[in-house]
Amino acid sequence: MQPDDLTGVLAPKLGVRLKGVEPFPGTAGRVRFEREAALDLFRAVRDDLGFRHLSMVGGIDWVDHREVFYVLWSDDAKQYLVLSTDVPADDPRVETASSVWPSANWHEREAWELVGIVFDHHPDLRHLLTPDGYEFRPLLRSFKLHEPEELEVKARHV
Amino acid sequence: MSEMWVNMGPQHPMTHGLWNLRVLLDGELIRDVDPEVGYLHRGIEKISEDRHYNEVITLMDRCCYVAGLTWEHLYIIASEDALHLEPPERALYLRVMCDEFQRIASHLMWYAAFVQDIGLMTPFLYGMRDRDLILDLFQSFTGARMTYEYLRVGGVRNDLPPGFTDHTRKVLDWLTARFVDYDKLCLGSDIFHKRCDNLGVLKAADCVAHGVTGPMLRSAGLRRDLRKDRPYAVYNQLDFEVALADSADVTGRYVVRMEEMRQAVRILRQVVDWLDHHPGPVMAEQVPRWLGAPYAPVGKEGYLLKRNYPKGVGFSSVEEPHGEAQAYVVNEGGEHPYRVKFRSPVFANISAARQYLVGYRIADIPPIMGSVDVCVGEVDR
Numbered sequence: 001m002q003p004d005d006l007t008g009v010l011a012p013k014l015g016v017r018l019k020g021v022e023p024f025p026g027t028a029g030r031v032r033f034e035r036e037a038a039l040d041l042f043r044a045v046r047d048d049l050g051f052r053h054l055s056m057v058g059g060i061d062w063v064d065h066r067e068v069f070y071v072l073w074s075d076d077a078k079q080y081l082v083l084s085t086d087v088p089a090d091d092p093r094v095e096t097a098s099s100v101w102p103s104a105n106w107h108e109r110e111a112w113e114l115v116g117i118v119f120d121h122h123p124d125l126r127h128l129l130t131p132d133g134y135e136f137r138p139l140l141r142s143f144k145l146h147e148p149e150e151l152e153v154k155a156r157h158v
Numbered sequence: 159m160s161e162m163w164v165n166m167g168p169q170h171p172m173t174h175g176l177w178n179l180r181v182l183l184d185g186e187l188i189r190d191v192d193p194e195v196g197y198l199h200r201g202i203e204k205i206s207e208d209r210h211y212n213e214v215i216t217l218m219d220r221c222c223y224v225a226g227l228t229w230e231h232l233y234i235i236a237s238e239d240a241l242h243l244e245p246p247e248r249a250l251y252l253r254v255m256c257d258e259f260q261r262i263a264s265h266l267m268w269y270a271a272f273v274q275d276i277g278l279m280t281p282f283l284y285g286m287r288d289r290d291l292i293l294d295l296f297q298s299f300t301g302a303r304m305t306y307e308y309l310r311v312g313g314v315r316n317d318l319p320p321g322f323t324d325h326t327r328k329v330l331d332w333l334t335a336r337f338v339d340y341d342k343l344c345l346g347s348d349i350f351h352k353r354c355d356n357l358g359v360l361k362a363a364d365c366v367a368h369g370v371t372g373p374m375l376r377s378a379g380l381r382r383d384l385r386k387d388r389p390y391a392v393y394n395q396l397d398f399e400v401a402l403a404d405s406a407d408v409t410g411r412y413v414v415r416m417e418e419m420r421q422a423v424r425i426l427r428q429v430v431d432w433l434d435h436h437p438g439p440v441m442a443e444q445v446p447r448w449l450g451a452p453y454a455p456v457g458k459e460g461y462l463l464k465r466n467y468p469k470g471v472g473f474s475s476v477e478e479p480h481g482e483a484q485a486y487v488v489n490e491g492g493e494h495p496y497r498v499k500f501r502s503p504v505f506a507n508i509s510a511a512r513q514y515l516v517g518y519r520i521a522d523i524p525p526i527m528g529s530v531d532v533c534v535g536e537v538d539r
Contacts, residue, residue: 025239026473053366055475055484056501071473071484071501075366075380078387080473103369106509114203129196129538138204139497145208 001077003029006049013044027071027080035068035085038095042083046100050074051081054101057108059092059115061140066092068117070104087117096122114139161189164520168197172524174271175534179511179527186519193511198538206498211237211311214498219305221500222536224264225479227256227296229536230309232476232485232500235390237311240472240489248438249313250391255429256308257391257476258422262333263292264479264531265415272412272528273344276353281343288336291329298322313441323430330423330430337420344412354408358526360514361406368510371503372481373418374530377403377410384477398425408529415531480504480531502536 003021006029010018017037024030033041045051051072060067070083087094096119097104108119109128116137119125127134136143167178176197182190202221206214218233219226231253238245270285293303299318300306308315344350360370362378375382383400385393401417403410472487481503490496507530515526 024473025471026475054369055482055506056486056499058486058499060488060497060499069486071486075382080388080475082473101369102367103506103509106505127196129199131196138201143204145204 001028001049001074001079001081006031006081009048010041010044013048014040017041024082027082028074028077030082030084033083033085035087035094038085038097039100042097042100045072045081045083049081050076052101054097054103054107055080057097057104057111059111059117059139061089061115062086063089063141065089066115066117068094068111070097092116093118093120095120098122113137116140160184166523167194172275172527173534174528174532177508177532177534177537179523181515181520181523183520186521188515188518188520188523191511191515193508195505195508195534195537198534200539202539203498203500206495209494211241211495214495215307215309215311216305219307220535221502221539222478222480222533223304224267224533225260225536226304226306227260227308228264228476228478229483230306231257231391232474232478232483233487233498234309234311235474235476236472236485236487237495238472239474240470240487240495241311242470243312243442245313245442246439247392248317248433248436249440249442251429251432251436252314252318252440253309254391254393254396255426255433256306258425258429259292259295261422261479262419263289263296264533265419266292268415268479268528268531269340272525272531273350275524275528277349278343278347281340284336284340284343288333291332295322295326295329298325310441313439315440317440318433323434326426326430330426333419334423337416337423341416345409351409353525354412354529356405357408357518357522358514358529359405359407360510364510364513368513369506370481370510371506372478373401373411373414374481374507376401377414378406379404384475384482388475390474390476396425396428408525411529475501478503480533480536481507483536500536500539502539504531504533505537508532508537 003023006021014037017034019032021029021031051074053073055071055073057070065086065088068085072081096108108122109125111117112119112125113127113130161182161184164181164183165178166181167173168176178194180192180194181188202217205217214233215230218229221229266285266289270282274282296306297303300308362380365375365378381400381402386400398421401414401421403413470489475482475484483503484501486499487495488497
């Protein structure tokens with residue numbers, strides 16, 4: 001599967017909300033999309049293109065905005081696909097993928113607590129790796145490694 | 159009867175590491191589960207942003223303490239992608255050798271822990287003893303038994319010591335004979351079947367939906383192995399089969415892992431033969447000096463490459479002993495990666511716990527979770 005094939009399938013469904021498909025090393029391509037199109041894109045990618053396996057969800061802090069990326073795998077094409085969308089730093093929201101791929105659940109919890117991406121309609125957006133009440137987003141660039149943090153941790157199960 | 163939440167962990171013999179399985183019980187029946195991880199979270203992805211590319215390798219060993227070399231390999235492929243480096247062929251074969259030995263060592267560790275959970279003590283000692291043979295081999299060429307720091311961006315650190323391949327063949331012969339005994343001890347035992355058959359069933363469609371990979375997925379009959387589907391290093395030049403089972407239960411996972419060890423031995427014999435006849439460099443020549451290649455020739459232009467790498471993203475995935483691991487390395491032109499993201503296969507496998515635990519009884523938890531092969535180091539990172 002080539003980037004052009006992906007555009008051919010996705011462009012009619014998404015229209016202008018599809019920002020383009022670019023080559024990406026080691027995968028079928030990277031699909032850039034507007035976050036409003038998230039759910040439509042997820043369904044199209046799973047049902048029309050056959051990417052039934054969501055491998056991971058991650059966030060990148062580019063300081064002026066944040067990026068959410070999804071890595072998918074298709075058993076038929078034996079290929080990976082990367083989806084990527086930009087969200088503003090002051091409103092880092094995107095629709096959850098867990099209604100389409102249940103495996104997104106924990107990956108999104110991690111991206112929420114470490115990079116601060118908020119996943120709308122996520123069934124269970126709780127802390128996973130960091131303790132409850134931990135208010136820092138360690139994977140943001142503003143979180144410096146060499147400065148002490150003030151931390152007050154609530155007990156998990158009282 | 160009323161329901162109650164019970165904590166199995168973080169200190170519990172079943173967990174094999176520091177994590178907590180919260181179980182909602184109705185009598186003995188499991189109604190719901192809520193795995194809790196994070197006790198071992200060290201922020202490896204964050205620390206990586208503050209380190210040179212080669213310094214991250216140290217962290218990879220700590221990612222999974224039973225498969226350190228495989229994690230090094232994962233990160234190395236992604237970094238070389240991002241930095242546009244091409245390692246020599248001998249280094250690729252050495253990496254495959256590390257991967258496959260690590261697979262056997264990891265599965266032996268799993269075997270030892272798993273069979274002990276279901277009440278067989280002797281195999282535990284057998285598994286640990288045979289794993290030590292592999293650790294001895296690792297020690298002879300990396301200098302360490304657990305945290306190896308052997309792979310390098312652009313190759314591997316050093317070549318093998320004299321006599322290594324002959325010694326390796328003896329170990330492989332020994333292991334081949336031992337695998338027969340392992341099977342007799344487990345598959346020939348009624349206790350084993352009573353505790354494992356038809357437990358923790360997770361069908362292929364559920365595996366895919368919940369992101370489960372590795373031996374758990376192959377035990378459900380789905381032929382998916384990155385070494386075949388998307389060959390990295392030199393796996394496309396090696397002859398081996400994908401281990402499969404169709405029962406999708408605990409016994410199936412045992413069968414798959416035992417077969418994987420046999421196939422790993424088969425791969426290792428081919429690799430060792432190749433290494434005997436193809437001496438050569440183990441480090442790429444264009445590696446810049448700051449990436450550290452003390453035992454390898456450094457090209458004349460190497461030093462100039464510093465800070466001049468094109469921006470880019472490296473993506474890699476390897477078939478780790480536990481499943482499919484992925485790395486996503488963003489390079490912004492500096493000496494440190496801008497962002498590193500890892501996918502841990504066990505992370506996804508545990509997150510599906512509700513699918514394969516609910517409906518069984520509390521005494522079934524140790525064999526089921528044992529068959530998942532949890533390694534907390536890579537879950538929490």
